[in-house]
Amino acid sequence: MGNLSYKTQRKIIMICFLTIPLAMLLLFTYYPAVRLVYLSFTSWDGISSDISWIGLENYKEVFLNPDLFGVFLHQIPYALIGIIQNVIAILFAVILNSKLRGRNFFRVLMFLPYIMNAVAVAFMFQYVLDTTNGSLNGILGLLGLDSWQQSWLGNESLVNFSLASISMWRFMGYNMVIYIGALQAIPGDIYEAAKIDGSGRFQTLWYITIPNITKIIQLNMFLTLSGALAIFDLPYVLTKGGPAGASQTFLLKTTETAFQFNNFGLASAMSVVLLLMTIFILGLQNSVINGKGE
Template sequence: MGGLSYPAQKKIVLALFLLVPLTLLGMFTYYPAARLVYLSFTDWDGLGSGMSFLGLDNYREVFTNPDLFGVFLHQIPYAVGGILQNIVAIGFAVILNSTLKGRNAFRVLLFIPYIMNGVAVAFMFQYVFDTTGGSLNALLGAIGLESLQQSWLGNAAIVNWALAGVSVWRYLGYTMIIYLGALQSLPSDMYEAARIDGANRFQSLWHLTLPSLSRIIQLNMFLTLSGALAVFDLPFVLTKGGPAGASETFLLKTTETAFQFNNYGLASAMSVVLLLLTVLILLGQNAALGRKGRD
């Protein structure tokens, strides 16, 4: 590069440094994504090279077959639980951001469920929800609420709410830590000015804290709702989608379509639909919160 000017040499060096990461990104991210989209228009069975082009038939099957798209109804409890999880997490973050004695211990206790292995959490709650010897039914019996004892994972009406409760318990600490970090970055001057102006704690929370956390709330709500769309481990380990498919989720159905029925074309279309729904949630959330901010 002796005959090249310094700006040209600089561009070549930068291009060489970027070559490896861009190659890896294209090889392991963009190519698989493009391949997934391509397969979603075929009937590939995953076993051989033979496949035929189906056009939009797979997508038509996803949206018209209630056994496929209809399982999103099973994930409503996860979304509702996620919203409650964010509300409770903000409350805990505000409390633990104060001078509460032993606050560090409470932070650790709330965060521990998140760092536990997901399969281990599922097996632990398998004993909690057990019909005969489970701790939840034992607790209800001990406090005189025998009428509420039941098969928590065998009742189609409540199984998804039970699983959503486990998800809330596991991710509450993680959400709280994010809010806590955001709270600790807020300047204390504005709270002192609010106190001088006569604002009480609730007014400071409503008019100062929550508006200041709007971006973090937006991030956590996106993570919560996208996570509710992609629930897999809890129903897979605890119920296998039962009873009678009542706890099947869209991702569980996608995996079943691919690996049990060898319909990789339809499974690819389901994966693309899940991705598009996640993008729509992000765009809708940004539009709603952006309009609220302008108002």
């Protein structure tokens, strides 16, 4: 090394430092991804060494079987409530970014649900939404709203909205903190100029705040929608996909196909379809937002 120039030594050191991370990236990310795509064109039970090439049959099964592709309809409530979650998070971010007494306390209070374990949150809400002894039905009874009492996790038309509401409670504080960071990056001079020009609070929010945090909204919406597509923990812990498969999600169906029915080829195709759906939503969202920006 002593006979080498400084520039050459620096290149060697950089290559040495990059070798291990790149090797791990290839081994644990790109190789499994390529292997997944390959298996999606095969019929494999996950155990035997016999892997039969069947072409596009798995993808035909995914798109033509309503029991597989149709479960995406169960995830629409997650997407709708996720959009509402972002709207509420923006409103709370605007409020808690102002000179409000005790704002740091309220920020921490709103952010706490996000740091809680997902399984612990699911078990907690199992008691909240319980039909007979649940606190939600108990509160409705105390308020004289007995007609509003429901089997929140047993009603096929309500179960996905109930589960999505839990996600909103857990992730709203996380989105709020991101929006607060974006709001603090907006120069205060813009708001002062708007105030001098007679701009009201709604006009300031609509014409100054929202346009300046569009990129952050775009990021949060992508995370929200991709999370709605890949929801797994809440229905798995609380309902196991019930009642009568009403809360079955695509990812839950994928793991069931792989580990319960030992059809890893079909499960791999379902995973690829989920990835393609995520990419499609990202592209659609970018085109819509960029189109409005123009």
